[in-house]
Amino acid sequence: MADVRLVLDRHQDGPDQRVDGEPADSTRHSLAQRPSSAGGAVEAPYLVYRGGYYYLFVSFDYCCRGTSSTYRVMVGRSTSITGPYTHRNGVRLTSGGGTEVLATHGNIHGPGHAALWADSDAWVMAYHYYTSSGSRLGINLVGWSSGWPALY
Template sequence: MDGCADHGCPDDRVPRRAGPPRCRRDLPESRKRHRRHRGTRSVHDQAAERRLPRGLHRRRHRAQVLPGPHGLPQHRRGLPRRRPLDLRLHQAFGSFWSGIKLIAINPSTGLRADNSIVSIAGRGGGPIEAPFIFRHGAYYYLYVSFDYCCRGASSNYRIMVGRSTSVTGPYYDRNGVAMTSGGGTELLASHGSIHGPGGEGVFTDTDHDILDYHYYADDGTPQLGINWLGYDSAGWPYVF
């Protein structure tokens, strides 16, 4: 059936890989997950905070986890919301210009565990941001956004992904190109009335992993996008 036929939303859907499109307004309430793209504290940060050990959120203003002015960009986004198997916490943050970095977090204090900074993705100065690390099966998947958002229907933001068997990398795309060398497998880009999808997150529902993101409609209105994630025979994610 066409899930949008009764709701008048032919432009507010992303087609499945196979079968009829599913209107986002028809999704169960459990899958209607709202978020905002910009602000003093993103939904990414709030979700991560909810998963910190009890009491850590009360100390979040005690000290800086990572200062900005001393050689590191201040444009930081994205706390991974899933702990690796060794129970260490990490923060991935996205510099639009100098690539995606990863630091270890002390679970007892919420501060940096050490002084190491690992580069896990970059485009040689090209635009990349909004990192999100999600574990599925034997792999950690690094989702990032390439190119430019926030330009309405002219946005060319797109969601890319690579994977690694270690949370600290190295991450490679489907073709074996390191994400630190500009690699990334395109997961979702502009199509039809969906413009500039990006700022992505992934979470697990009862029956599928779910990709959420923002995009722009034809008139430039920002929208929330939600798609099921599937995995092919080689373990690479795709949307439907």
């Protein structure tokens, strides 16, 4: 039987994780959070496993505000599914760390809520974003450089 995981998202406090099916009082592991001084949310967790690391993708800041959306996709990685997850320079996601994968650029505003999967010959990331004419679906190939994701 597969090791099923459930990632819970508490918006401002960030995602928690526990083994699905265990009693409600089972141990929870805080995976990411931002200090209140940062002013933005951390949400939309998505976990993938690749090359000996678990990668936790999250969205920082705020979506759903059209071209005023500040959403951006961040990532941390860990050798353990329960963390700690750290960004490229070692700052824990529970301390506000996170390596930026995708942010507002050009006519793409507030990209976030990413999902990743391994296709037959490449990794793919889907996400939503906004333009001046409304919401859109973005799909990019994902490359890996020194163990970190990069879109192209």
